[in-house]
Amino acid sequence: MLRCKDAAVALTKSLDGETSRVERWGLRFHLLICRSCSRVKRQLTAMRQLARTLDEHTDADAEIPTSGDGLSDDARQRMRDMLRQREK
Amino acid sequence: MDSTSVPPPENWVDEYGDYLYRYALARLRSPGPAEDAVQETFLAALSAVDGYEGRSAFRTWLTSILRNKIIDQMRRNQREAPLAVGSTPEESLDDLFLPNGHARTEPGHWRRTDPRTEAEWGEFRERLQRCLETLPKRTADTFVLREMEGMDSKAICKALGLSSSNYWVVLHRARLGLRACLEEDVVHGFEA
Numbered sequence: 217m218l219r220c221k222d223a224a225v226a227l228t229k230s231l232d233g234e235t236s237r238v239e240r241w242g243l244r245f246h247l248l249i250c251r252s253c254s255r256v257k258r259q260l261t262a263m264r265q266l267a268r269t270l271d272e273h274t275d276a277d278a279e280i281p282t283s284g285d286g287l288s289d290d291a292r293q294r295m296r297d298m299l300r301q302r303e304k
Numbered sequence: 305m306d307s308t309s310v311p312p313p314e315n316w317v318d319e320y321g322d323y324l325y326r327y328a329l330a331r332l333r334s335p336g337p338a339e340d341a342v343q344e345t346f347l348a349a350l351s352a353v354d355g356y357e358g359r360s361a362f363r364t365w366l367t368s369i370l371r372n373k374i375i376d377q378m379r380r381n382q383r384e385a386p387l388a389v390g391s392t393p394e395e396s397l398d399d400l401f402l403p404n405g406h407a408r409t410e411p412g413h414w415r416r417t418d419p420r421t422e423a424e425w426g427e428f429r430e431r432l433q434r435c436l437e438t439l440p441k442r443t444a445d446t447f448v449l450r451e452m453e454g455m456d457s458k459a460i461c462k463a464l465g466l467s468s469s470n471y472w473v474v475l476h477r478a479r480l481g482l483r484a485c486l487e488e489d490v491v492h493g494f495e496a
Contacts, residue, residue, distance in 0.1 A: 219405025224397055228476035232450070234457060255411045260479050263486065266418070267451040270330075270429055286322030291339045295317045295346055302350050303313055 218246040220253055227257055309358045316346055320363055324370050331374050331448045333436055341373040371453065375463045381441040382465060394440055394477060395470050412487055435485035439478060447478035
């Protein structure tokens with residue numbers, strides 16, 4: 217029987233669908249008897265779902281992938297100048 | 305080529321700068337590297353713009369260049385803080401488990417409530433960023449490339465110079481670390 221530590225790598229692989237059959241079955245049996253790892257699996261699944269959905273929540277007006285500050289005025293000016301230089 | 309499909313370069317910064325910067329900042333977690341990635345993107349785009357065929361939107365094209373520049377920045381993370389050869393804490397799960405194989409910490413119960421409003425999503429975004437910052441850079445980079453960029457394991461190993469076995473350990477450390485950090489910080493709680 218796998219201990220939690222042995223099941224850990226299989227657990228993370230299973231989130232990405234990259235377990236071997238042996239790993240899959242070992243993990244399945246472990247999760248049947250281990251409430252702690254089952255809970256971790258549920259939480260990791262929820263967490264990744266949220267991380268992936270994050271990009272969908274854009275500022276509708278500006279159509280940007282994340283909220284928060286944009287480029288600083290300095291950086292903006294620096295880049296404009298640089299592009300102008302290079303275009304010559 | 306239809307010249308109206310490519311905006312003039314003098315407008316690029318104003319039209320696309322903020323978008324590209326926020327995209328980069330979410331992944332690199334640091335303003336300096338994010339700015340560098342955006343600047344390098346504009347430079348590369350200037351050289352390559354003749355090759356833009358209009359098959360995707362111009363912003364999409366710029367973003368695909370940016371994604372490579374983001375990986376370049378991540379590679380620089382590693383050169384600045386190279387891991388020692390052999391097993392280091394980041395390459396093993398040992399410190400997270402007791403000798404009998406059980407986890408050192410028990411997961412708590414997460415109360416239900418996924419973010420529902422834009423404000424709640426904003427809070428979650430900030431929380432995730434803060435938690436990413438608590439991880440070693442390469443660990444956080446691995447998570448970002450997997451979960452935000454959707455790259456597969458082979459591509460990430462190649463990008464970050466990880467062996468296959470190291471990759472899974474590092475990715476799992478990232479996931480467990482974020483899980484623990486989010487749990488501590490949880491105000492609303494997420495269903496699990």
